[in-house]
Amino acid sequence: MTTKYIGILEWVKQQIKDDCLKTGSKLPSIRRLAEQFQCSKNTVVKALIELEKQHMIYAKPKSGYYVVDDYQTFDEKESEIDFLSAGPDKRIMPYEDFQYCINQAIDHYKEQLFTYSDQQGLFSLRKELAKYLQHLQVFTKPDRLVVTSGSQQALHILSAMPFPNGKKNVLIEQPTYFGMIDALQVNGITTFGIEVTMEGIEFEKLEKLFRSADIKFFYIIPRCHNPLGHHYSNAEKKKIVALAEKYDVYIVEDDFLAELDTDIKSDPLFAYEPNERVIYVKSFSKVFLPGLRIATVVLPEKMISSFVHNKFSADFNTSPLSQGALEIYLKNGMFQYHLEKVKKLYSTKMDLLLEACSLYLPTYVQYTKPKSGFYLTIYLPPSINVDKLIYMLQEKHIYVDNASRMYLSENRKKAIRLSISQVDENKIHLGIQQLAALIIELYEKRNYNLLSFKPYL
Numbered sequence: 001m002t003t004k005y006i007g008i009l010e011w012v013k014q015q016i017k018d019d020c021l022k023t024g025s026k027l028p029s030i031r032r033l034a035e036q037f038q039c040s041k042n043t044v045v046k047a048l049i050e051l052e053k054q055h056m057i058y059a060k061p062k063s064g065y066y067v068v069d070d071y072q073t074f075d076e077k078e079s080e081i082d083f084l085s086a087g088p089d090k091r092i093m094p095y096e097d098f099q100y101c102i103n104q105a106i107d108h109y110k111e112q113l114f115t116y117s118d119q120q121g122l123f124s125l126r127k128e129l130a131k132y133l134q135h136l137q138v139f140t141k142p143d144r145l146v147v148t149s150g151s152q153q154a155l156h157i158l159s160a161m162p163f164p165n166g167k168k169n170v171l172i173e174q175p176t177y178f179g180m181i182d183a184l185q186v187n188g189i190t191t192f193g194i195e196v197t198m199e200g201i202e203f204e205k206l207e208k209l210f211r212s213a214d215i216k217f218f219y220i221i222p223r224c225h226n227p228l229g230h231h232y233s234n235a236e237k238k239k240i241v242a243l244a245e246k247y248d249v250y251i252v253e254d255d256f257l258a259e260l261d262t263d264i265k266s267d268p269l270f271a272y273e274p275n276e277r278v279i280y281v282k283s284f285s286k287v288f289l290p291g292l293r294i295a296t297v298v299l300p301e302k303m304i305s306s307f308v309h310n311k312f313s314a315d316f317n318t319s320p321l322s323q324g325a326l327e328i329y330l331k332n333g334m335f336q337y338h339l340e341k342v343k344k345l346y347s348t349k350m351d352l353l354l355e356a357c358s359l360y361l362p363t364y365v366q367y368t369k370p371k372s373g374f375y376l377t378i379y380l381p382p383s384i385n386v387d388k389l390i391y392m393l394q395e396k397h398i399y400v401d402n403a404s405r406m407y408l409s410e411n412r413k414k415a416i417r418l419s420i421s422q423v424d425e426n427k428i429h430l431g432i433q434q435l436a437a438l439i440i441e442l443y444e445k446r447n448y449n450l451l452s453f454k455p456y457l
Contacts, residue, residue, distance in 0.1 A: 008047035081431035084399035105324030121147025151283035175406035210247035224257035229370025276300035356432035
């Protein structure tokens with residue numbers, strides 16, 4: 001994260017706070033902000049998108065960015081329906097329990113807090129992580145684990161570093177996690193996409209790409225897919241690993257929501273790996289505390305040294321305080337207790353979301369039907385302008401994500417992603433009712449205009 005990116009964020013926030021930018025005020029253009037902060041337009045855009053996510057500004061199509069009322073009344077705050085945020089529900093975060101663990105970690109690891117710790121991660125934490133991963137059917141030893149500053153760091157390193165197969169390109173599902181697309185683009189990696197639906201992928205196409213596209217690794221989210229909510233069957237996972245072995249392709253398995261999988265017989269791809277073919281990435285951000293910035297990656301032994309070297313060049317080592325606190329939290333059983341509450345809450349929310357979609361969305365709108373996880377994707381008719389729909393929703397204090405950014409440019413579809421992680425379960429039906437009403441309004445208005453247009457003969 002660059003200082004100029006942070007500078008733009010802080011400048012806009014301060015302008016709003018000082019009333020220099022009032023409610024409804026238009027922000028300076030992207031070009032002017034780039035000149036003001038002497039940075040690229042891309043840096044400005046990323047900062048504006050972050051401010052939009054924080055509901056401080058909003059975009060008007062073909063017009064620019066405007067200030068929303070960040071100092072809303074209590075009633076306005078209460079009216080927000082947040083299908084956008086993807087972090088864990090703040091109401092069940094174990095703040096006090098984890099504060100205790102931080103205090104314990106300070107007492108236990110006070111010497112390491114003032115020195116550089118093991119670049120691979122605290123060995124005591126890696127031992128606890130190896131034990132924890134067994135619950136997810138990942139059986140490995142602590143020596144194969146590397147602790148990273150969130151899964152995004154692991155994906156960024158894997159995108160850029162050389163692999164033992166000597167290949168250069170990366171294959172990703174379409175759609176997929178936007179952070180992975182961003183990491184590949186930043187690193188200038190040639191990327192191929194393969195479509196995934198709730199029915200899975202085309203294995204003939206997968207084999208063709210493995211055989212002929214010089215694929216270094218295949219990035220895959222096998223359960224609780226982001227943004228679809230799709231789950232692969234165990235038979236499909238076995239087949240994917242077998243094809244990867246046949247064509248010397250590695251697999252990067254992002255199992256970020258493994259804990260929310262309701263199928264107790266479901267295995268990760270890692271369970272079927274021959275010859276250390278699968279690289280397993282596990283984050284704790286979505287079911288625990290995002291600010292903790294702790295993830296782990298299970299690597300083939302022959303790749304550990306190269307991965308650690310690349311990580312060292314970025315940040316020396318991950319915060320020992322965060323590592324020590326997570327170790328204590330895992331060791332004393334608090335995390336398992338927390339997960340029971342998390343799974344129950346998110347299961348209830350997903351059931352409500354699916355029920356609402358079936359009741360209110362028109363028949364010409366398709367949507368995915370996840371059995372668990374955070375995410376559901378709604379595909380929109382071609383005639384609907386996605387940006388306009390999102391803007392109209394924002395005016396009603398309803399927030400969703402534009403799923404088109406989760407596709408490579410050549411594969412883009414008109415879709416929005418809904419997350420149930422932070423939305424109030426009592427507002428889910430109301431939110432989908434209003435979303436459906438706007439879709440119908442835009443769809444019927446567009447079709448009416450087309451039907452009423454009569455060209456002169």
